[in-house]
Amino acid sequence: MNQQEVRGLWLGLVGVTIFALTLPMTRLAVGTPEAPQMSGVFIALGRAVVAAMLSAAFLVASRAPWPRRGEWVPLVITSAGVVFGFPLLTSIAMRYVQAVHASVIVGVLPLATALVGAWLHRQRPSSGFWLCAALGSALVVGFALLKAGTGTVLHPADMLLLAAMVCAAVGYGYGARLSQRMRAEHVICWALVLSLPLTLPLAWWSMPRQPVQPSAWWAFGYVAVFSMWLGFFAWYRGLAMGGTVRVSQVQLVQPFLSMVFAVSLLGETLDAVTLAFAVAVIATVFIGKKMPVRPLASQETA
Incomplete structure (x- = not known):
């Protein structure tokens, strides 16, 4: 492993650590059915508006070039997955499930991301990969x-979380591919700015009309x-550098x-059943990502 790949892994770990706080912070911001705070719609779209404003300033400061013709469609797909789909679905769901619970549901995201990446790069996962994905x-x-x-019958919140996982996998896959052609920082910035004509009016419409706790605003x-x-x-920088x-x-x-984070910040409990399922899911994902994924071309010519 060369120095660039090592740096990519460390950057990926930084990104994952930041993302790991997303579910607990979202839970803190939306509150519970008994003590609601902000709506899931406002949290999802409002956060996109704030990030889009920062992105616009960054794009101007870094003199970012306009995306090329072939990059607009992947940017739209990326924004659909990580600007709209995942934030909106998880923000709505998190009022009804604890962050510890949601962490298990989203645990198969790495396999879903690998599957999208294999499809984008015209690769064929092995039977072992499919078996692990199914398990x-x-x-x-x-x-x-x-x-x-x-x-x-699945709880509606769990169905939302499963759909959110699919959205995130698609957004990650297309965003990672774009990061090989654009600066990694520009990918999410353009995706956010591109979404602003929709996110801004919807965030304004869904703003909280009643007072909410300061902790919800911090979250x-x-x-x-x-x-x-x-x-x-x-x-995205880590994915581009390390693969x-x-x-x-x-x-x-x-x-x-x-x-x-959920236990320390929200006081949630982690029972043995939840931990056992989490370990089992992650073990399955780990094994699945070790399974071979072959290029379609090599198999077609074999």
């Missing part, structure tokens, strides 16, 4: 059903500046970091 998904669904206590500030902006600086397949493995520690 990891089954563990997550089983955990959600067990905790929901609703038999064979909102974190997800706006760090989760929505600075975290992607480190994450998507290698660096994405540091996501394995994100669920555990989220649990630690």
